[in-house]
Amino acid sequence: MVGRMAEIGVILSGIGGVGKDLTRLLSARPGYKLAAAYTRNPELAGRDLGEHAGISSLGVEIVTDRAGALAQPADLLVVATTSFLQDVAEDVRAGIHGGLNVITTAEEAAFPWIIDAQLADELNHLAEAHRVSVIGLGLNPGFVFDALLLTASAVAWDVESIRIRRVVDVSRFSAAVLRRIGIGHTEEEFEAGVAAGSITGHIGFPQTFSLAARCLGRGLDRVEKHLEPFIAKKRIESDNLSVETGETGGFLQRVVGFVDEVSWFEAEFIAHLHLPAVEMNAQDSISIEGYNPIHLTIDPGCNPQLGTVAMLANCIPRVVEAKPGFITVADLAIPFARETLPGIRFS
Ligand SMILES: NC(=O)c1ccc[n+]([C@@H]2O[C@H](COP(=O)([O-])OP(=O)(O)OC[C@H]3O[C@@H](n4cnc5c(N)ncnc54)[C@H](OP(=O)(O)O)[C@@H]3O)[C@@H](O)[C@H]2O)c1
Structure with missing residues (x-):
């Protein structure tokens, strides 16, 4: 889809470096709504996502309750926690069951079949059944x-x-x-x-x-x-x-x-x-x-942090419109930079 689209709701799992930078970038983009954010770190619970990311309050409270976060209306879950397919599988499964497209920065998920073909096939079939796309993305791989x-x-x-x-x-x-x-x-x-x-x-x-x-x-x-x-x-x-x-x-x-x-x-x-x-x-x-x-x-x-989150953000509309299943970056239409709000400062 080219041009303006309805708002895309995004939920974050993991709010370390990638999660914080993605918060900063998406909050500067029209057409995206940060709907929820969850973490395993109880010390962050209750904090505002925007303030945690170093920008002004977004009115989104960080939680540790995955089910509560995934109950928010949204289109896509970004899992930016670890590099390993096995370690992101539970989040990916939960996202699919919630009807969400899923992007994970786990490097192993960029081509998961060589890590664990059984798990990759299971997630592929689940994503197809729920008519959503799952993909491993970033700057490298991605x-x-x-x-x-x-x-x-x-x-x-x-x-x-x-x-x-x-x-x-x-x-x-x-x-x-x-x-x-x-x-x-x-x-x-x-x-x-x-x-x-x-x-x-x-x-x-x-x-x-x-x-x-x-x-x-x-x-x-x-x-x-x-x-x-x-x-x-x-x-x-x-x-x-x-x-x-x-x-x-x-x-x-x-x-x-x-x-x-x-x-x-x-x-x-x-x-x-x-x-x-x-x-x-x-x-x-x-x-x-x-x-x-x-x-x-x-x-x-390419700057590893800024380039990664730009790739994630710019691919979000592509992933939402992609075919269902566990896909790769080669299945996406060419991503490109999207409009940012006029006069916006990123920090
Ligand atoms: N494909 C790419 O190009 C690309 C680019 C950038 C990053 N990555 C990968 O994406 C991942 C996240 O990057 P980052 O820079 O955001 O890392 P980070 O700053 O270390 O943040 C990771 C966050 O995820 C949490 N976490 C770590 N392991 C977890 C687990 N097993 N289950 C649940 N939460 C977990 C951490 O919580 P705690 O604070 O409790 O530890 C932290 O909040 C890394 O594995 C990185 O290698 C890939």
Whole structure:
């Protein structure tokens, strides 16, 4: 649908970094109504959602009662809590049962079938039965490696191979997210965490590679991942986490997707709390090799927080109008930026 539409009611599950930024953006957009917000954190119960997000009161009280929140009239639930399909499944199920379309930022949900095909199928059938759409979305996965890459491939004759590089300032993520991806650890903790799987690096490459392979007609054999730390030479202070000299201030992640045992999709992901410490700037680049190669550079690179919530907000109308079921970003019509209220300030 292009142009003005009726107000879309949105409910939030999880009001950390993504939930707060989405509150700020949606409250500046005509055509959206923040209908309810719930969290597992009892300390936030009773607070006003707008004030929690750093803007003026919205008259929406944060609750811990999921059923109460989902009873509010709305069209769509945004689940921005964790990265893992299993951990968002209960919220997604509850949203579907409430007749809501669901967007989750859980990276694993961007292509859930490779994580748990049974659970993905169950949620797909449930969504179809309730005539709603469920999707995993964000900036990455969601945009840089997926919507943007696939859109760029629209002018390719063929795709022999893909290379993507992202250099990302992650300093605004919460301490929980930063520590889980690999920042703020001694070198020994980092190695042990990577081996044990508790330090994950960026999550979502296998999902991205699988979606690209499915869309571009390739069969992905396997994905290899390698992580190495950047050790801080000086203490780094950031909003949510400070790192001491000798601890990990960032990491380099290399991920390769193989087709017919040949490297087909290569991704390099550099995340750091303070990019100048490693003499880098935020930048994203995409190379599609083939008969007529396509090379894109985004400079400065997409801001991980602001870009994520923009993608979520701009996709909301697309998800509401999408076909029912568990879908991917490749099933959506092209999203674009929507009107904001005249004279609005975002903070
Ligand atoms: N696809 C993408 O491009 C993309 C982009 C951004 C973020 N993400 C992912 O989206 C998730 C949220 O990001 P964020 O930056 O908002 O994180 P955040 O600032 O850490 O906030 C997460 C919120 O969810 C709550 N939460 C965490 N685990 C939970 C669980 N198992 N059940 C219920 N609530 C839970 C937290 O509550 P407490 O305060 O009680 O811990 C917090 O309020 C992260 O996993 C992140 O990796 C994906």
